[in-house]
Amino acid sequence: MKFGAPAESIELQQMTWPEPGPGQVLVRVSTAGAGYPDAMMAAGHFPLLGEPPFGLGEEAAGEVVAVPPGSRFTVGDQVTGITGFLDGWGGYAEYTYLREESTIRIPARMTLQEAGGFPIAxxxxxxxxxxxxxxxxxxxxxxxxxxxxxxxxxxxxxxxxxxxxxxxxxxxxxxxxxxxxxxxxxxxxxxxxxxxxxxxxxxxxxxxxxxxxxxxxxxxxxxxxxxxxxxxxxxxxxxxxxxxxxxxxxxxxxxxxxxVLATPKDTAAEAAVWDRLADLTDRGAIRTSVGHVYDFQDVPEMIAGQTAPGAGKSVVRITSA
Ligand SMILES: NC(=O)c1ccc[n+]([C@@H]2O[C@H](COP(=O)([O-])OP(=O)(O)OC[C@H]3O[C@@H](n4cnc5c(N)ncnc54)[C@H](OP(=O)(O)O)[C@@H]3O)[C@@H](O)[C@H]2O)c1
Incomplete structure (x- = not known):
């Protein structure tokens, strides 16, 4: 991609995903959540990103397909977490890397659509x-x-x-x-x-x-x-x-x-954050308020829409979810 209006600047690319390194979890993406930062990134107004091309999508849910030695996740786990978007690996893709410290197994009460829109918000x-x-x-x-x-x-x-x-x-x-x-x-x-x-x-x-x-x-x-x-x-x-x-x-x-910048202070503190969020979900106290659900080919339209979003969290289905 390049900076500009999403319909012109976002394009599909064929990628290969190397084996995940320390702190990464490679997942086959089911759903991914959108927000105003996507529009900022596409326009080149997001403060933490370098120059394109990079993959968009700060968060994703899916199935773990590869982990590095010593990971607390195993292949086949259903997880949701924050992607490696700051390193160019976004969630609007067939596969992506999640940051292990900001990833959880999907709680039993959470649907895949809710899971894709959960982590960042x-x-x-x-x-x-x-x-x-x-x-x-x-x-x-x-x-x-x-x-x-x-x-x-x-x-x-x-x-x-x-x-x-x-x-x-x-x-x-x-x-x-x-x-x-x-x-x-x-x-x-x-x-x-x-x-x-x-x-x-x-x-x-x-x-x-x-x-x-x-x-x-x-x-x-x-x-x-x-x-x-x-x-x-x-x-x-x-x-x-x-x-x-x-x-x-x-x-x-x-x-x-x-x-407020919602970034990890250290690994132990970050684990405690996600444990508490998972616990609140398990107890039915919080859940993603899903709004419009998009298909994968509509990602540019979804991102353009984030400057004037409808009610609820926009989520894209990458595979059937
Ligand atoms: N600090 C962090 O760690 C962190 C993390 C995530 C996001 N953010 C930032 O938070 C901001 C919002 O992101 P988001 O994903 O939550 O956005 P969002 O889902 O697009 O929601 C933003 C809301 O702002 C309202 N809005 C837009 N323009 C407005 C205006 N002129 N006056 C009043 N309300 C207006 C809209 O509601 P109405 O139509 O109802 O007005 C919209 O629902 C972005 O700047 C993003 O970068 C920061």
């Missing part, structure tokens, strides 16, 4: 709401981009942690989707005054934690309704720009902002 929500914010039982969590990939996972994880969750999205259909997937309340950022509605829903107190994958004006509006001692969790900029923080406002209203 929930790893991100975990980093924001458990490692960095954190959000505690009884607190109010406001989730921007709540019908999207990381926002949808934050709604579910927030509920699992015992928070009251207010979902923010741009249409009635998306808000209904959020409520069906666990949110307590919904606010339409296009047709309602966000700070006023959050004030009404919280008895004037505001939100203890704001999960922000959107940035821009929506995040600024949400900040007007942050509670004293509140935390703004900086995830991304789906609106096109990060939120413009005002240090004086933070000082005067006693709130803080925490940056």
């Amino acid at each position: 929930f790893r991100t929500a975990y980093a924001g709401l458990i490692d960095r914010a954190p959000v505690n039982a009884g607190q109010v969590l406001l989730v921007l981009g709540a019908a999207g990939s990381s926002g949808g996972a934050a709604v579910q994880l927030g509920k699992a942690l015992g928070a009251t969750v207010i979902a923010v999205a741009g249409s009635r259909e998306k808000l209904d989707f959020c409520i069906r997937h666990g949110a307590d309340h919904g606010v339409n950022h296009r047709s309602e005054d966000l700070p006023t509605r959050v004030g009404e829903l919280t008895g004037g107190r505001g939100a203890d934690v704001i999960f922000d994958p959107v940035g821009g004006g929506t995040a600024l509006a949400a900040l007007q309704a942050i509670a004293r001692d509140g935390r703004l969790v900086l995830i991304g900029l789906a609106s096109g720009e990060p939120v413009a923080l005002d240090a004086m406002d933070m000082l005067m209203r006693n709130y803080s902002a925490v940056g």
Whole structure:
């Protein structure tokens, strides 16, 4: 591929996959999940990537076909995890390498479609709401981009942690989707005054934690309704720009902002993250909110659509799933 509009820049290529090295697991891909970062990568706006060509797709689920000596996985395991996309091995392919430390066996309750869209969104929500914010039982969590990939996972994880969750999205259909997937309340950022509605829903107190994958004006509006001692969790900029923080406002209203990059701290800590996410899935507390499911030949269309996504996590079927 090259940088540009997905329909022109993404092409199929014949590849060979060498035996996996230490820390890699080679899988035959069943499903792979999409998100706004795909659109950023295709356009050349993703900060961590080098020059094309490279394979797109940050996450995938499938069957293990090869492992290096000493791996904790075996051939035939059904797994889901984060791909080696930063090294050029994306999930929109017949085979891909998963990063062993960010891979789990697919929990019994999880379908293959849910599995393909699980790792990035929930790893991100975990980093924001458990490692960095954190959000505690009884607190109010406001989730921007709540019908999207990381926002949808934050709604579910927030509920699992015992928070009251207010979902923010741009249409009635998306808000209904959020409520069906666990949110307590919904606010339409296009047709309602966000700070006023959050004030009404919280008895004037505001939100203890704001999960922000959107940035821009929506995040600024949400900040007007942050509670004293509140935390703004900086995830991304789906609106096109990060939120413009005002240090004086933070000082005067006693709130803080925490940056989040959902990457492993060390192997033991990463294993604990995935164990807990698998356990929450086993207990039925979290699951991927699957939206549109695409066929493999529609990957360019799917990636182009990530700049204005519908409700739920976009997933592509690579083999029959
Ligand atoms: N920090 C990390 O480790 C990490 C990990 C994963 C992703 N990210 C970043 O998080 C961001 C979102 O990624 P994602 O995959 O969650 O995106 P996504 O699934 O595309 O969701 C983004 C949501 O943002 C909303 N949105 C878009 N433009 C908006 C605007 N102008 N105002 C208000 N809402 C707007 C859309 O909802 P509505 O239509 O409802 O408005 C959409 O559902 C990206 O910047 C990505 O790079 C960061």
